[in-house]
């Protein structure tokens with residue numbers, strides 16, 4: 001793994017997402033999830049290495065938090081194209097230092113990870129008046145998790161992280177993403193976490209071309225009969241995702257769960 005220390009020009013970047021600003025203290029992500037959409041970043045950064053095999057650490061990130069007043073009350077999201085708590089964060093503490101710099105200006109923070117390193121910064125999270133901390137889980141099966149999110153914390157450790165953050169009186173969410181047909185048991189994830197999660201966010205697998213090969217290779221080794229199933233779901237007007245979406249909405253309503261659904265409904269051409 002190559003970690004390069006770089007000087008960046010900016011760290012809080014205006015966002016077209018639901019947040020006002022996004023913070024990405026690293027280019028690349030050591031978690032290297034096989035379904036990660038952020039690999040598109042390579043087009044802009046000139047990296048030739050495989051996604052997950054390079055990281056640039058923006059070592060001047062904390063110094064780039066300037067004119068902090070403009071972030072007061074704004075929505076700030078960590079992170080859109082990296083994981084703010086992937087392994088290099090243990091050494092560089094860039095996420096931590098940027099958070100520290102933001103405390104006096106009290107933006108509304110949303111922060112999400114697949115790593116239980118996130119609990120290291122509970123002391124800082126507690127200093128924001130408006131913050132929601134999230135853990136992303138796509139499966140409770142550690143064998144599957146190792147194949148699709150090879151470096152992220154195990155599902156069990158993520159659940160413990162959620163528990164610790166709730167115990168610290170933080171508002172928490174569980175991002176059930178990506179939902180993989182026939183693999184992700186979203187009801188089981190809810191059942192394991194409902195006592196310490198305030199909100200659930202749901203996203204289905206977006207099988208866009210740059211990850212399609214990865215997913216099909218994974219399915220061939222995991223359960224070859226799923227290859228055909230996924231091809232059906234994604235290659236024609238199939239009601240599958242509309243039905244899952246409806247099922248989630250009904251389940252949340254019935255069980256008084258605050259759920260937000262972020263589903264993609266794209267049909268891919270062969």
Ligand code: SF4
Nearest residue numbers: 029031032033036082
């Ligand atoms: S943790 Fe997030 S940013 Fe990192 S590889 Fe996985 S999906 Fe991509």
